[in-house]
Amino acid sequence: xxxxxxxxxxxxxxxxxxxxxxxxxxxxxxxxxxxxxxxxxxxxxxxxxxxxxxxxxxxxxxxxxxxxxxxxxxxxxxxxxxxxxxxxxxxxxxxxxxxxxxxxxxxxxxxxxxxxxxxxxxxxxxxxxxxxxxxxxxxxxxxxxxxxxxxxxxxxxxxxxxxxxxxxxxxxxxxxxxxxxxxxxxxxxxxxxxxxxxxxxxxxxxxxxxxxxxxxxxxxxxxxxxxxxxxxxxxxxxxxxxxxxxxxxxxxxxxxxxxxxxxxxxxxxxxxxxxxxxxxxxxxxxxxxxxxxxxxxxxxxxxxxxxxxxxxxxxxxxxxxxxxxxxxxxxxxxxx
Numbered sequence: 499x500x501x502x503x504x505x506x507x508x509x510x511x512x513x514x515x516x517x518x519x520x521x522x523x524x525x526x527x528x529x530x531x532x533x534x535x536x537x538x539x540x541x542x543x544x545x546x547x548x549x550x551x552x553x554x555x556x557x558x559x560x561x562x563x564x565x566x567x568x569x570x571x572x573x574x575x576x577x578x579x580x581x582x583x584x585x586x587x588x589x590x591x592x593x594x595x596x597x598x599x600x601x602x603x604x605x606x607x608x609x610x611x612x613x614x615x616x617x618x619x620x621x622x623x624x625x626x627x628x629x630x631x632x633x634x635x636x637x638x639x640x641x642x643x644x645x646x647x648x649x650x651x652x653x654x655x656x657x658x659x660x661x662x663x664x665x666x667x668x669x670x671x672x673x674x675x676x677x678x679x680x681x682x683x684x685x686x687x688x689x690x691x692x693x694x695x696x697x698x699x700x701x702x703x704x705x706x707x708x709x710x711x712x713x714x715x716x717x718x719x720x721x722x723x724x725x726x727x728x729x730x731x732x733x734x735x736x737x738x739x740x741x742x743x744x745x746x747x748x749x750x751x752x753x754x755x756x757x758x759x760x761x762x763x764x765x766x767x768x769x770x771x772x773x774x775x776x777x778x779x780x781x782x783x784x785x786x787x788x789x790x791x792x793x794x795x796x797x798x799x800x801x802x803x804x805x806x807x808x809x810x811x812x813x814x815x816x817x818x819x820x821x822x823x824x825x826x827x828x829x830x831x832x833x834x
Contacts, residue, residue, distance in 0.1 A: 502527045505526040505573045506529050506531070507520075507523055509530050513654055514660045518576075519575075519604065521549040532624070533565060534563055539564070541658045548658060549660040570781070572594045575594050577591065585630070597642075600774065603643070604648050604668075606792055607793040609645065610629035610635055610770050612705070620800070646668055647704065647708045649667040650693075651663050651664050652770055653775065664694065664770075666694065668695050669696045669697075669701070669761070670688075672701065673701065676763045677699050701758065710742075710750070713742055714738075714743045715816035717794055717814040727774075741810040744763075744793065747761065794815035794818070798812055
């Protein structure tokens with residue numbers, strides 16, 4: 499991968515994560531274009547891409563924003579959208595993706611590419627919950643994909659500023675496993691943009707670590723309306739977190755994977771985040787759809803395939819869905 503200033507990079511989705519990644523890469527000279535829709539697109543066109551890292555001053559970068567067809571084929575495309583809209587977003591992004599374009603989905607939960615190139619126990623053609631009908635999987639070859647696990651804590655404020663707290667960190671790896679020159683080059687690019695990057699030769703180990711953490715905290719955050727500090731420090735909430743972590747690590751083992759962190763390391767990671775609202779709690783409070791497909795229901799789909807009972811996780815996912823449905827019904831009744 500060539501130096502940043504010669505790279506054409508497309509970022510699909512300018513929510514909290516997408517805006518932070520786009521802004522940090524543009525800050526080191528990469529040619530970044532943003533694909534967005536509606537009011538968010540209009541705001542970026544008018545005010546620039548606005549983001550803030552920790553206590554540093556807010557930055558506003560005048561990045562091009564529009565449809566994928568406006569920008570042509572890119573060297574690198576980041577998909578920074580919620581999993582429930584990713585198949586449609588990827589289809590819309592195809593004008594930016596040529597045969598040599600590297601595509602990096604920045605997704606939570608079980609990724610749609612999980613079973614590509616693997617002979618894991620209980621392997622199936624695709625994960626229906628996150629990729630109905632294998633729509634996304636049919637658009638790209640495994641060689642075009644770079645897997646990622648996102649450890650970026652960021653939120654989008656009501657006035658459209660993406661605010662990131664703590665260190666910005668990614669784990670990246672080849673979907674087909676092993677090391678490659680392009681992975682090393684991508685890591686160097688991200689590091690140059692102050693995004694701490696670990697290169698994994700077995701990205702599924704890192705995926706399962708984040709899957710466990712997401713499943714243990716995101717649905718519970720909606721049910722209890724609790725930030726991460728309370729979930730990892732209050733005994734009543736921590737009991738639920740521990741139970742879901744144990745259930746998920748056991749499921750990973752059935753699929754032949756030992757997560758990259760043990761349970762103690764996962765808990766320590768959660769504690770370091772502090773009083774941060776999960777992305778799912780942010781969505782719940784904003785009245786947006788919850789990302790329960792990839793974070794919750796996909797894991798339960800894999801559990802059913804393996805004959806693995808996950809009673810606590812199943813309860814939390816169900817309660818979060820029920821609470822969100824009730825909130826939507828209440829708002830609908832209140833509307834004239």
